[in-house]
Amino acid sequence: xxxxxxxxxxxxxxxxxxxxxxxxxxxxxxxxxxxxxxxxxxxxxxxxxxxxxxxxxxxxxxxxxxxxxxxxxxxxxxxxxxxxxxxxxxxxxxxxxxxxxxxxxxxxxxxxxxxxxxxxxxxxxxxxxxxxxxxxxxxxxxxxxxxxxxxxxxxxxxxxxxxxxxxxxxxxxxxxxxxxxxxxxxxxxxxxxxxxxxxxxxxxxxxxxxxxxxxxxxxxxxxxxxxxxxxxxxxxxxxxxxxxxxxxxxxxxxxxxx
Amino acid sequence: xxxxxxxxxxxxxxxxxxxxxxxxxxxxxxxxxxxxxxxxxxxxxxxxxxxxxxxxxxxxxxxxxxxxxxxxxxxxxxxxxxxxxxxxxxxxxxxxxxxxxxxxxxxxxxxxxxxxxxxxxxxxxxxxxxxxxxxxxxxxxxxxxxxxxxxxxxxxxxxxxxxxxxxxxxxxxxxxxxxxxxxxxxxxxxxxxxxxxxxxxxxxxxxxxxxxxxxxxxxxxxxxxxxxxxxxxxxxxxxxxxxxxxxxxxxxxxxxxxxxxxxxxxxxxxxxxxxxxxxxxxxxxxxxxxxxxxxx
Numbered sequence: 213x214x215x216x217x218x219x220x221x222x223x224x225x226x227x228x229x230x231x232x233x234x235x236x237x238x239x240x241x242x243x244x245x246x247x248x249x250x251x252x253x254x255x256x257x258x259x260x261x262x263x264x265x266x267x268x269x270x271x272x273x274x275x276x277x278x279x280x281x282x283x284x285x286x287x288x289x290x291x292x293x294x295x296x297x298x299x300x301x302x303x304x305x306x307x308x309x310x311x312x313x314x315x316x317x318x319x320x321x322x323x324x325x326x327x328x329x330x331x332x333x334x335x336x337x338x339x340x341x342x343x344x345x346x347x348x349x350x351x352x353x354x355x356x357x358x359x360x361x362x363x364x365x366x367x368x369x370x371x372x373x374x375x376x377x378x379x380x381x382x383x384x385x386x387x388x389x390x391x392x393x394x395x396x397x398x399x400x401x402x403x404x405x406x407x408x409x410x411x412x413x414x415x416x417x418x419x420x421x422x423x424x425x426x427x428x429x430x431x432x433x434x435x436x437x438x439x440x441x442x443x444x445x446x447x448x449x450x451x452x453x454x455x456x457x458x459x460x461x462x463x464x465x466x467x468x469x470x
Numbered sequence: 471x472x473x474x475x476x477x478x479x480x481x482x483x484x485x486x487x488x489x490x491x492x493x494x495x496x497x498x499x500x501x502x503x504x505x506x507x508x509x510x511x512x513x514x515x516x517x518x519x520x521x522x523x524x525x526x527x528x529x530x531x532x533x534x535x536x537x538x539x540x541x542x543x544x545x546x547x548x549x550x551x552x553x554x555x556x557x558x559x560x561x562x563x564x565x566x567x568x569x570x571x572x573x574x575x576x577x578x579x580x581x582x583x584x585x586x587x588x589x590x591x592x593x594x595x596x597x598x599x600x601x602x603x604x605x606x607x608x609x610x611x612x613x614x615x616x617x618x619x620x621x622x623x624x625x626x627x628x629x630x631x632x633x634x635x636x637x638x639x640x641x642x643x644x645x646x647x648x649x650x651x652x653x654x655x656x657x658x659x660x661x662x663x664x665x666x667x668x669x670x671x672x673x674x675x676x677x678x679x680x681x682x683x684x685x686x687x688x689x690x691x692x693x694x695x696x697x698x699x700x701x702x703x704x705x706x707x708x709x710x711x712x713x714x715x716x717x718x719x720x721x722x723x724x725x726x727x728x729x730x731x732x733x734x735x736x737x738x739x740x741x742x743x744x745x746x747x748x749x750x751x752x753x754x755x756x757x758x759x760x761x762x763x764x765x766x
Contacts, residue, residue: 308559318545
């Protein structure tokens with residue numbers, strides 16, 4: 213079989229590899245609702261809720277404690293939801309388009325590479341928007357309420373560090389989603405159950421090992437040493453692992469009707 | 471003649487079930503082949519294997535001379551919209567026709583537009599809300615307008631009314647004449663397509679039981695009608711595929727009569743009638759007897 217395969221590869225494909233990959237990117241953007249519009253609607257909703265909370269807290273605390281309130285606002289996890297939602301976007305994107313792309317005679321390889329490129333592009337778009345909103349947030353003194361959502365303390369200091377942290381965070385959630393989506397299209401519901409069972413076991417195992425060896429201080433020290441920026445940089449290792457795992461999982465997946 | 475599809479001992483097993491078993495066949499360039507068989511016989515699995523969507527358990531497949539699995543240069547020449555093809559949620563037919571040309575290099579936009587009119591397909595209704603017939607029409611339009619050198623149609627008529635089905639057959643034949651390509655059509659409405667088909671592959675229980683040109687297949691079985699006594703005398707030890715009797719009359723389908731035998735039968739006062747392709751396939755798939763395969 214290998215000989216046959218090798219022979220097939222030598223005949224030149226009418227369209228270059230890049231063209232075959234970018235058409236998959238176009239496919240993901242063909243319907244902008246799941247990848248662009250819905251996430252922004254959700255982000256807008258979260259933002260609106262936060263603005264009301266900031267207004268309520270500021271009003272309740274009174275003008276005297278304004279600086280304390282502002283300090284508290286910088287520990288904002290409000291944007292966390294949008295990152296997790298990107299994992300959902302990735303899973304849905306893989307599930308929605310895999311069988312369709314194969315039906316349109318794409319190879320799994322080109323499909324996965326195109327999908328990965330889509331996720332990098334999406335991460336870049338969302339990061340740019342995030343940084344821009346962070347700039348506005350600073351310029352308007354927290355939307356005139358000392359509020360913090362995009363310029364959270366977890367994303368380091370200044371737009372450059374923020375861009376790096378946000379970009380790596382988006383990449384992490386997109387590629388974990390890509391790997392999870394690959395498990396789903398390959399094994400459907402049973403695969404997901406097994407996947408989460410194994411995942412839970414790994415997490416519990418890791419917690420057990422850390423606790424039993426009394427390594428919690430060392431773990432704490434690792435994050436303190438790495439800092440926010442360093443921790444985001446380390447997440448790239450997991451992102452790459454997830455991306456590679458997704459590729460090999462998808463290479464053997466077949467379109468299922470259910 | 472160039473072989474577009476060649477398989478050798480092709481087998482696909484799901485657990486203990488063999489969906490395709492030891493299939494060896496060849497399909498020549500620029501022909502229309504009917505892939506006939508009952509529901510669950512393995513038609514869709516076989517086509518999924520040929521298009522690299524499923525992985526073979528064993529055996530060899532060559533499509534345009536190479537293994538189609540993950541082979542971009544082979545796949546770029548194929549079009550296969552499954553009967554159960556999944557579309558992205560929220561997609562409308564117009565999204566399908568917008569994205570199809572990105573993947574099918576020979577896509578003919580004008581032809582696609584003509585087909586959309588012909589099948590009266592609502593372009594802006596979500597795929598999920600389409601009727602079965604409209605969903606079939608989406609697959610038919612992609613299959614025809616993609617003009618792929620090797621095009622598969624998987625039970626393309628499901629839910630289409632008689633007029634739309636006839637339209638499809640006419641359009642397929644006309645476009646095939648203008649743009650010759652290799653077409654594989656899976657169906658169980660055999661009589662409807664019997665005029666289109668040049669070759670017939672019959673699959674039953676995952677096994678290929680017939681792989682023959684349609685003309686000689688039709689001639690391979692004859693129905694003899696006459697009095698029961700005359701019929702029985704003539705048939706003798708011949709293999710009977712099917713037998714009907716009403717009162718003293720009998721109608722018997724037998725395989726492989728030579729010209730001389732036909733003359734003898736006529737001289738004995740029997741009436742000879744050809745068997746339609748559909749009856750033939752029904753008879754063959756009814757009996758699990760493999761003897762027929764050899765005598766045909």
